[in-house]
Amino acid sequence: MAKKVAFLQGNEAAAQGALYAGCKFFAGYPITPSTEVAEVMSAELPKIGGKFIQMEDEIGAMAAILGASLTGTKVLTSTSGPGLSLKQELIGYGCIAEIPAVIFNVMRGGPSTGMPTGPSQSDVMCAKWGTHGDHPAICLVPASVQETYEEMVRAFNLAEKYRTPVMVMPDEIVAHMRERIVFPEPGELEVINRTAPTVPPEQYKPYDTSFGDVPPLAAYGSGYKYHVTGLNKMQDGFPTTKAEIVQAEEERQVRKVEANKADIMKWEEYLVDDADIVVVAYGSTSRSARFAVNEARKNGLKAGLFRLQTFWPFPEERLLEISKKVKAFITPEMNLGMCNGVVKGCIEGNAPVLGIFRVDGEPINPGQIVDKMKEVK
Amino acid sequence: MAFDYDKYIRPGKLPHIWCPGCGHGIVMKGLIRAIDTVGLDTKNTAIVSGIGCASRLPGYMDCCTLHTAHGRAAAFATGVKMAKPEMDVILVGGDGDGTAIGGNHFIHACRRNINMTYIILNNKIYGMTGGQFSPATPTGAKASTTPYGNPDPAFDIAKLAIGAGATFVARGTSFHANQIDKLIAEAIQHKGFSVVEILDDCPTTYGRRNKFKSVIEMMNHLKDIAVPVKAAEKMSPEQLEGKILTGVLFKEERPEYTSEYAKLIERAKAAK
Amino acid sequence: MEKKLPTIEIIEKYCKGCHICVEFCPTKVLEMQGFVAAVKNLDACIKCMQCELRCPDFAIKVTP
Numbered sequence: 171m172a173k174k175v176a177f178l179q180g181n182e183a184a185a186q187g188a189l190y191a192g193c194k195f196f197a198g199y200p201i202t203p204s205t206e207v208a209e210v211m212s213a214e215l216p217k218i219g220g221k222f223i224q225m226e227d228e229i230g231a232m233a234a235i236l237g238a239s240l241t242g243t244k245v246l247t248s249t250s251g252p253g254l255s256l257k258q259e260l261i262g263y264g265c266i267a268e269i270p271a272v273i274f275n276v277m278r279g280g281p282s283t284g285m286p287t288g289p290s291q292s293d294v295m296c297a298k299w300g301t302h303g304d305h306p307a308i309c310l311v312p313a314s315v316q317e318t319y320e321e322m323v324r325a326f327n328l329a330e331k332y333r334t335p336v337m338v339m340p341d342e343i344v345a346h347m348r349e350r351i352v353f354p355e356p357g358e359l360e361v362i363n364r365t366a367p368t369v370p371p372e373q374y375k376p377y378d379t380s381f382g383d384v385p386p387l388a389a390y391g392s393g394y395k396y397h398v399t400g401l402n403k404m405q406d407g408f409p410t411t412k413a414e415i416v417q418a419e420e421e422r423q424v425r426k427v428e429a430n431k432a433d434i435m436k437w438e439e440y441l442v443d444d445a446d447i448v449v450v451a452y453g454s455t456s457r458s459a460r461f462a463v464n465e466a467r468k469n470g471l472k473a474g475l476f477r478l479q480t481f482w483p484f485p486e487e488r489l490l491e492i493s494k495k496v497k498a499f500i501t502p503e504m505n506l507g508m509c510n511g512v513v514k515g516c517i518e519g520n521a522p523v524l525g526i527f528r529v530d531g532e533p534i535n536p537g538q539i540v541d542k543m544k545e546v547k
Numbered sequence: 548m549a550f551d552y553d554k555y556i557r558p559g560k561l562p563h564i565w566c567p568g569c570g571h572g573i574v575m576k577g578l579i580r581a582i583d584t585v586g587l588d589t590k591n592t593a594i595v596s597g598i599g600c601a602s603r604l605p606g607y608m609d610c611c612t613l614h615t616a617h618g619r620a621a622a623f624a625t626g627v628k629m630a631k632p633e634m635d636v637i638l639v640g641g642d643g644d645g646t647a648i649g650g651n652h653f654i655h656a657c658r659r660n661i662n663m664t665y666i667i668l669n670n671k672i673y674g675m676t677g678g679q680f681s682p683a684t685p686t687g688a689k690a691s692t693t694p695y696g697n698p699d700p701a702f703d704i705a706k707l708a709i710g711a712g713a714t715f716v717a718r719g720t721s722f723h724a725n726q727i728d729k730l731i732a733e734a735i736q737h738k739g740f741s742v743v744e745i746l747d748d749c750p751t752t753y754g755r756r757n758k759f760k761s762v763i764e765m766m767n768h769l770k771d772i773a774v775p776v777k778a779a780e781k782m783s784p785e786q787l788e789g790k791i792l793t794g795v796l797f798k799e800e801r802p803e804y805t806s807e808y809a810k811l812i813e814r815a816k817a818a819k
Numbered sequence: 820m821e822k823k824l825p826t827i828e829i830i831e832k833y834c835k836g837c838h839i840c841v842e843f844c845p846t847k848v849l850e851m852q853g854f855v856a857a858v859k860n861l862d863a864c865i866k867c868m869q870c871e872l873r874c875p876d877f878a879i880k881v882t883p
Contacts, residue, residue, distance in 0.1 A: 218816030221629045221808065226655035233615065233652070237595070237626025240613065241634070263616050339618050356778075362752035375762060390611040390627060391634045393590050397557075397606055399614040400598075454763075549828075549880040556859030561833055561877055568837035707833045724872035750837075766873075806828065 174353040175392055177295040180345040183315045184274050184338065185210035187322025188246045191361055193218040195245045197234035199227055199253060203342045207248035216320035225506065228256035228445035232273075236260060239269045239506045242364075242389025244326055248274040252283060254293055254300065261335050262301030263400045265423060268377065268387070270364055272322070273337045276345040277453075277504075279531055283424065288531030289342035291453055292505035294481045297337045297396070304420055306427035309482040310436055313451040315349035319361065321479070327362040328434055332426050333384050339481070341504060343454035343533055367394065377419070383426040392430045427483060428476040436479035437488070441467065441525075445456045445474030447543050450489070450513055452478040455502050455534050462539035478509070486516035499545040502526040502534045522546075555579045555589065560607045565600060566674075569761030570721030570747035574668050575747075577719075578637070578729025585731040592635045595624040597644040600675045600749075601668035604639045618649030621656040621665065627664055632805035635735065638665040642683035643673045646702050650682070657711035657740050663802040664734045664741045667704055670749040678752025680750050689756040708742040709797045715741035716797040721748060722769040723793065733795065739803050746773075746791065826882045831855045832854050833878035840870035840879055 178186070185207045188196075212222040221238070225231040228249055235245035249257060254275045264271050277284025277293045297309035298401040308328055312318040314415070318340055329336040367374050367386040376396045378385045387406075388394030401409035402416045410416065427434065441463060442448055452458035456477040466473035475516070476492065478485070498521050501510040510525040528534050528541050556579075565571045582592070591801045592610045594601035598617035601634070601784040605612035611634070615623040620638045628636045643666050645653050672690060673679040680690035680697045683704060687696045713735040717730040727745060734741035748754065748768055759765045776794040779787060827848070832871040836854040849858040849870060856879070 195626070197626060199812070213815075216808075216812045217819050219812055219816075223625065223629055225622060225625070226651050228620065230625070230652050230655070233619040233622030234626030234629070237613065237615075239625035239626075240611075241627055241631040243630045257615055260619065301675075338744055390593055391591050391631050395609055395611050397612045397614065398605070399617050487724035550881045552877055556877075562835070563876070565875065567835035568839065569875055572874055576874075576877070577874065705858060721875075723871075724869070762837055766820065766839065766843070 171357065173530070174350050176353065177348055178351045179316055179348050180315050180318045180340050181206035181276070182210055183351055184248070184322050185214065186353070187319035187324065188272065189214055189218070190319070190359065191244065191326035191475060192363070193244045193246045193326065194218070195235065195239070195243045196221070196229040196247065196458045197223045197225050197236040197245070198249065199231045199251045201228070201250045204248040204250045204274065205280055207402065209272055211246070217429050219263055228253040229260060231366065232257040232260040232299045235271050236264050236267070239271050240390045242392065244270070244330070245519050246272045246274060246381060248276070250276045250286070251280040251293055254296055256295070256544050259299040262303055264335035265301070266303070266400055267398050268333040268337070268423065269469055270333055270387070271335045272325045272329050273335055273379065274322070274466035275337055277339055277341045279529065285531045287342070289454065289533060290504045290531075291341050292296050292508065293339055294505070295508050297423045300311060304424055305332050306332070306424050307482040308332070308334065308427060310336070310338045311478055311481045311482065312338065312340050312344060313453050313477065314344065315347065316351050317479070318344060318349060320354070323359050323361065325512050326418055327360060330362050330364040331384070332430065333364065334427065336356035338404060341453040341455070341466055346362050371395065375405045377403060377405045379405060379422065381423050383429065396436065422428040425531050430482040434480060435485050437485050438477040438479065439477070440475040442475065442476055442492060444472055446472040447546050448492055448496050449500045449502065449539060450475045450476045450478065450509060451502055452481060452509070455504060458534050458536045459502055459539055461536040462543070465536060465540050473543055482537050484512055484516070489513060489516050490518060490520070493520035496521050499523045499541050500526065502539050502542075550580060552576060552579050555609055556607050557609045561727045563607055564603055566751045568748065568750040570670070570745075571601055571668055573721045573724050574666065574727060574745050575607065577724065578639070578666060578731055580728035581731035582629045584728060586799065587735070589637050591633065591670060592637065593624070593627050594637050595620045595627065596637060596638065597649055598642045598674065599644045600642055601639060601640040601641040618644055618647070618693040619652060620644070621649060623689070624663055625656060625659070625661060628661055628805060629808070630682050632662070634810070636663040637735070638663060640667060641674070642667060642669040642671060642704065642706035643681035646682045646704055646707065654711035655693060655708070657713040657742070658784065659709050659804040660712060660714050660801050662738055662740070662781070664731065664743065666731060667703055667742065667744045668747045669744050670747040670753060672749050674752050677729070691752070704744045704803060705742070705796050712740075713742045713797070714739035714799050714801050715795070716791050717795045718746070718791070720746040720769040720773050720793060722766045723773060726793070737798065739801060762784045825864050825869070826863055827858050827861065827864065829856050829858065829879070830878045833875050833876045837875065838872040839873050839875065843873060844870055
């Protein structure tokens with residue numbers, strides 16, 4: 171049987187991907203340019219017995235999904251720049267209390283209200299450093315409508331598997347462009363559910379590390395009574411200021427992502443093996459970069475594309491390896507050098523990292539990237 | 548037999564963190580008796596709070612407890628209740644947490660009329676941070692951030708709740724301890740968003756700055772200003788000057804949010 | 820008929836010495852002994868339960 175195909179917008183694909191992953195609860199607040207996600211969820215969730223709620227503000231939406239997740243439900247919110255800023259405190263809450271949740275953030279111009287309808291890639295640092303305190307960060311950066319769908323499924327899987335908030339961040343171009351999408355069949359993509367406890371309620375501890383770095387999470391109302399707090403906590407969930415416990419718990423919270431980077435990180439290498447110049451790009455910019463690489467190759471320039479599919483964790487080790495044999499990296503991005511700085515930070519000065527930075531609401535075109543390649547000596 | 552509070556308290560958690568004379572413990576006892584009266588199943592009961600002294604209450608309760616971020620209790624609780632309407636959800640917090648930083652979530656929870664009970668322990672001050680004035684601090688009162696007297700007018704929290712659409716609003720005081728459980732029990736049994744404001748004392752950060760020599764004076768003050776709604780009906784405006792009405796202040800039946808959403812689901816499924 | 824006296828148990832490790840029970844007992848059954856409340860005159864107890872109800876610290880148990 172032929173697979174179902176459609177001509178979808180990135181935002182619509184995100185909502186469909188969430189539904190495929192088993193999302194049953196959405197809370198959000200209207201914001202351009204991500205509102206279509208909320209619109210699709212408001213129509214689709216009730217049909218399958220799921221719940222949609224439009225909250226009074228962005229903070230409330232983040233709070234509502236965390237509350238709903240504790241009942242054992244897969245949850246989603248969608249937002250954009252200003253909303254992401256507002257949600258940050260509770261993203262930190264999700265990290266310390268270890269509550270699975272997916273945050274879909276469409277990157278528009280900033281800071282502040284910025285350019286609500288203009289594309290940008292300037293939220294990638296906010297995904298890691300937006301909330302205060304040390305915490306794990308997972309951020310996926312899809313580049314097509316199809317990939318947005320599939321990465322949404324993976325985002326839910328990672329949130330459930332590692333008990334932590336996960337962000338999916340397309341730029342506005344990916345979120346609003348329409349492309350052909352082939353829907354995966356049920357069962358075709360892996361769908362992961364959080365681990366429920368196997369111990370009886372009286373023995374249950376919500377942060378019991380005897381089960382590893384990601385302890386099982388019981389659902390409220392399933393017979394398990396436990397405490398959740400945003401304070402530094404002990405294995406039983408109650409607050410503590412005991413130095414050795416706080417240190418160990420903080421380290422575990424970060425480690426559960428850092429030690430599993432290989433499972434979480436995803437990138438694509440296109441003509442990188444023999445490349446002298448490697449373009450490191452993500453989102454819609456990576457599509458211009460691929461075009462530029464092809465153009466360069468036609469003109470005898472050995473160019474390659476390193477396309478980030480996860481921005482956090484960042485593939486530092488692989489880029490360090492590549493840096494030993496290239497003449498230069500180029501980072502085209504719709505911000506003033508966020509990825510550029512991260513690449514510089516992980517390649518130990520082995521090669522120059524040239525930037526192409528645009529924050530004028532216009533996409534970076536292939537010609538700009540080809541021109542930059544010509545500057546490489 | 549004495550009432551067995553221990554049945555509802557997590558073993559080993561007492562004594563609690565509240566200061567000597569703080570009324571929060573009195574309210575917690577009232578809540579426990581109310582839960583017992585109504586017969587809530589603690590496995591199926593979520594107690595949700597924000598940040599502050601009052602918001603430490605859930606940690607002592609042997610239920611599904613959620614100590615959230617400052618002001619966010621109502622929004623977290625809305626998520627819990629929407630996702631699992633069969634759970635009983637009780638919110639607890641202070642005046643600053645609920646009506647300043649959490650004011651927006653509070654009024655919208657009232658408006659939705661979602662079936663939860665919000666107990667606001669109003670001690671007129673931010674106690675945990677050392678006594679800064681809150682939206683419930685009376686004009687002229689002293690707080691650590693109003694050394695010349697509070698320039699702000701105060702919220703009437705019960706009126707705010709009624710205005711925002713809560714369908715059950717009651718007020719009690721920590722002096723009138725035997726009334727607290729009755730008000731909370733009635734609130735829990737009400738189908739809709741219910742608010743119970745308990746006027747409470749903070750001898751440590753409010754009393755000592757505002758000429759109350761002891762918690763006893765503060766409780767006597769609560770006794771003096773409280774007028775039951777029934778009694779107030781027979782009193783003149785002059786007699787009611789400076790008084791606070793207690794008891795069930797407002798009650799109405801209005802469609803409840805999760806029930807309405809269940810109907811919406813049926814409509815969506817039928818239209819599929 | 821002999822009057823059945825209640826038992827008033829004071830859990831000293833919970834008592835924070837706020838005086839509420841002592842001050843508001845209508846028949847002055849309780850007193851402060853150092854920092855904690857204690858029973859002074861059990862005979863006077865009218866089993867109104869107000870000390871237990873108003874104890875913020877879960878430190879008083881009255882069995883009528």
